Amino acid sequence: xxxSSQVIEEATNxxxxxxxxxxxxxxxxVMHLIKRPEHEIVNIAGAILKLKTELHLCEECFNIxxxxxxxxxxxTNRDSQTICVVEDFTDLMAIENTNQFLGTYFVxxxxxxxxxxxxxxxxxxxxxxxxxxxxxxxxIILALNTTVEGDTTLFYIAKxxxxxxxxxxxxxxxxxxxxxxxxxxxxxxxxSILNRIEYQY
Amino acid sequence: xxxSSQVIEEATNxxxxxxxxxxxxxxxxVMHLIKRPEHEIVNIAGAILKLKTELHLCEECFNIxxxxxxxxxxxTNRDSQTICVVEDFTDLMAIENTNQFLGTYFVxxxxxxxxxxxxxxxxxxxxxxxxxxxxxxxxIILALNTTVEGDTTLFYIAKxxxxxxxxxxxxxxxxxxxxxxxxxxxxxxxxSILNRIEYQY
Numbered sequence: 001x002x003x004s005s006q007v008i009e010e011a012t013n014x015x016x017x018x019x020x021x022x023x024x025x026x027x028x029x030v031m032h033l034i035k036r037p038e039h040e041i042v043n044i045a046g047a048i049l050k051l052k053t054e055l056h057l058c059e060e061c062f063n064i065x066x067x068x069x070x071x072x073x074x075x076t077n078r079d080s081q082t083i084c085v086v087e088d089f090t091d092l093m094a095i096e097n098t099n100q101f102l103g104t105y106f107v108x109x110x111x112x113x114x115x116x117x118x119x120x121x122x123x124x125x126x127x128x129x130x131x132x133x134x135x136x137x138x139x140i141i142l143a144l145n146t147t148v149e150g151d152t153t154l155f156y157i158a159k160x161x162x163x164x165x166x167x168x169x170x171x172x173x174x175x176x177x178x179x180x181x182x183x184x185x186x187x188x189x190x191x192s193i194l195n196r197i198e199y200q201y
Numbered sequence: 202x203x204x205s206s207q208v209i210e211e212a213t214n215x216x217x218x219x220x221x222x223x224x225x226x227x228x229x230x231v232m233h234l235i236k237r238p239e240h241e242i243v244n245i246a247g248a249i250l251k252l253k254t255e256l257h258l259c260e261e262c263f264n265i266x267x268x269x270x271x272x273x274x275x276x277t278n279r280d281s282q283t284i285c286v287v288e289d290f291t292d293l294m295a296i297e298n299t300n301q302f303l304g305t306y307f308v309x310x311x312x313x314x315x316x317x318x319x320x321x322x323x324x325x326x327x328x329x330x331x332x333x334x335x336x337x338x339x340x341i342i343l344a345l346n347t348t349v350e351g352d353t354t355l356f357y358i359a360k361x362x363x364x365x366x367x368x369x370x371x372x373x374x375x376x377x378x379x380x381x382x383x384x385x386x387x388x389x390x391x392x393s394i395l396n397r398i399e400y401q402y
Contacts, residue, residue, distance in 0.1 A: 014248035
């Protein structure tokens with residue numbers, strides 16, 4: 001692609017560095033931006049810059065926060081002894097959006113993945129153990145992806161936490177709400193029979 | 202969608218103002234940005250800001266340029282008496298990328314579209330006439346979309362230019378390279394027979 005303007009070329013290259021955005025889409029976004037009023041452009045650029053200058057990692061749970069401790073950890077209405085362990089901030093947000101969990105979180109910062117060279121020491125597992133001891137946690141809910149990496153991490157954390165008096169649970173796995181059994185994969189369907197739940201009258 | 206961080210919410214809202222990018226995709230882009238090094242973030246924000254601070258419209262042809270006159274208009278190797286009229290900058294870029302045109306351009310800034318309230322007076326048509334006179338143009342090539350709006354604009358400009366001694370042409374319309382006749386629409390196929398081209402030995 002040839003550009004007659006270097007400014008447009010730079011902006012297109014910058015936007016095409018985003019995942020899933022190619023040169024053509026980036027150029028379309030740039031053409032959109034050119035037509036917008038100045039304050040909107042300044043807002044967008046400012047919001048992007050703030051991601052580096054104003055974001056912190058919560059000292060308690062490694063959640064992304066605007067201050068040194070996140071809103072969830074400072075909220076005294078939330079149960080600090082029930083801790084939901086998640087891979088990253090997006091998983092935390094997904095659970096928060098269900099409005100079903102009133103405990104606190106702990107962000108691991110990844111999953112154990114030997115193929116990608118990620119071992120337990122690169123994750124916040126040591127800090128999780130300290131937090132379990134310090135907060136006298138009653139239950140640790142492991143809300144991790146149901147992948148090989150997720151299962152490996154789950155197994156590792158459960159083993160590490162076994163000496164402490166803390167209940168370790170995982171989120172339930174089974175057939176999605178609204179799904180048809182006919183199209184469910186065998187592993188999921190098999191597991192959902194083995195881990196069947198007693199009907200509540 | 203609930204956000205635990207206002208900075209992330211702002212950035213997500215800013216990015217989801219782009220066409221074709223929803224809240225979820227915007228959040229994915231924000232999460233990508235958070236993981237990138239600082240200089241990359243600064244680059245992206247800077248490139249976006251420059252779109253407002255450093256871009257000009259070429260005084261000669263209304264192309265988007267880094268200076269007051271664009272590279273194409275200042276290039277003395279290009280034929281300033283053969284002018285290709287396009288709707289906007291992206292169409293100009295598309296033609297430039299074919300490497301088949303060595304004349305100059307003129308950007309209309311839109312097409313006549315009464316339904317959207319765009320009349321000839323909102324486009325750079327007066328300036329086109331001045332340019333035709335000033336540059337003693339020999340040929341005006343109208344490279345417009347083959348839509349109702351494109352055809353209306355084409356007809357209007359051809360009529361406006363009729364008093365001047367200038368050849369007016371349009372880009373050829375017909376079957377795309379690589380297309381199968383079977384799947385071509387009737388209008389295009391019909392036109393391609395009416396406007397058939399003599400075989401060149």
